[in-house]
Amino acid sequence: MLKKSVFKDSFIYLIGELFAKSLPFLMLPYLTRKLGPEGFGELSYYLTWLALFSIFIGLSQEGAVTRYYYFYGKKSLNTIVKSGYFYNICISIMLLICCWLFESEIMAYIVIATMFQSFVNVQLALRQCQKQPFKYILIQIILSLTNVIFTLGALEFFSHNLVTYRILAIVLANSITFFISSIILGNLFTDENKTTIKRLKLGLLYIFSFGIPLILHQSGFFIKGQLDRLFIYEQYTKADLGIYSAGVQVAAVLPIILMALNKAILPYYYQKLKDQSLTIQTIKKYTLICMPLCIIPALIGFLLPEFIYEWFLGQKYAESKYYVVMYLLGYGANLPYLILINYFFFYGKNMLISKMTLISSLVYIVFLYIFSLQSIELIPCALLISNVILIVILWKSISYVK
DSSP states (O other), rough: HHHHHHHHHHHHHHHHHHHHHHHHHHHHHHHHHOOOOOOOOHHHHHHHHHHHHHHHHHHHHHHHHHHHHHHOOOOOOOHHHHHHHHHHHHHHHHHHOOOOOOOOOOHHHHHHHHHHHHHHHHHHHHHEEEEEEEEHHHHHHHHHHHHHHHHHHHHHOSSSSSHHHHHHHHHHHHHHHHHIIIIIIIOSSSSSSOOOOHHHHHHHHHHHHHHGGGGGHHHHHHHHHHHHHHHHHSSSOOHHHHHHHHHHHHHHHHHHHHHHHHHHHHHHHHHHTTTTOOHHHHHHHHHHHHHHHGHHHHHHHHHHOOOHHHHHGGGGGGGHHHHHHHHHHHHHHHHHHHHHHHHHHHTTOHHHHHHHHHHHHHHHHHHHHHHHHHHGGGGGHHHHHHHHHHHHHHHHHHOOOO
C-alpha cells in the first residue's frame, strides 16, 4: 500500500512539475531570439545575482519548515513560518537600502524578486509536508503561467531595456503567486497560541540554527551552479556567455526531473528512516544501481543532431550542443547525490553537509579558474569533477552518521 502511494505521488509530482517547468523552458527559444546572445548573456549575469541573494534572504527556510514538521509536528509551525517571513523582510529591506545607496535599480528588482521567491518556496514546503501534491503542483503552475504571461507582455510591449523588463516580470510572477498561495489557498495550520515576541524570537533561533550552518552548503550550490557565469562575464564576451547559458538551461531539465522525484519520495524516505526500515546498506545499494543511469541523458543529448539545437534555440546557438551534453553529464551525478544526502539532512547533520559541500566547492573553484584561463569549453569539466568527488565523500561519510 505504501509503495502504491509513493508511486502515485511520484507520478503526480513528476507530471505536474514537468508541466509547470515546461512553460518557462518552452519560453527559452523566445528569449534567446528576442534578446540575442548578448542580451541573453546579460540576463544570465543578473539572474546569477538572484541566486546569490537567495542564499541569504531564503536562509533554507523551506528546509527548516519541512524538518520542523517531521520532528515536532504541526504545533507552532505557523510561528516558524512567520519568523522566517519576518527575517526575510528585514534582510530584504537592508539590501534594498544598499541598492539605493549604490543607485542600482536593477539590483533592487533582483532583491524583491528573491524575497517573494523565498515566500513561495516556504508555501511549497508546507504543501509537501502534508503530502498534498495537487496543491503543490497548482502553486508551481500558477508561478510558471504568470512568469510566461508577464514576460511575453513586457517584451512585446517594450523595445528597450528588455533585460530589466524580464526581471520585473519575475518580480510580478513571484509576488502574485505568493499572495494566491497564502491568501486564496490559505495557510495549512492555525496557531493555537497568539504569536508573541518571545515565540517569534524562538522561531528565529530555530531558523538561524538550521539555516546558518547551511549557508556554506547553499554557497556551494551557488559556486557550482552560477559562479561560472561571473567568470565568463569577466573574461569572455556577452555573446559567449549567452551561448554557454543557453546550453546550460537546456541541460537544467535533468535536475528539475530529479528534484521532482526527490520531492515526491522524500516524505517516505524520511518515514522509513524514522521507522528504521531503511538502512545504510540499502541506501548504498540504490546509489550503486543508479550510477550507470547518470550517463544516459548525456548520451541522448550527444546523439541528437546539431540542427535540432539550432531549431530550438536559434541559428546563433549551434555551439550550445556541446554545453548541453557536458552539463547533462555533470547534472546526472545529482541522482546518487540526492540518494545519499537525504540521509544527512534527516539526522540534522547540517554542519557536516556544509563541510563536505565546501570541499567540493573548493575543488570546483580551483578547476574553474584553471579551465577558464584555458578555454570556455573546458569549464563544464569543473562541475563533473567536483560532483564525483562529493559523491565519494558522501559515500565514505554516511557510515559514521547517526
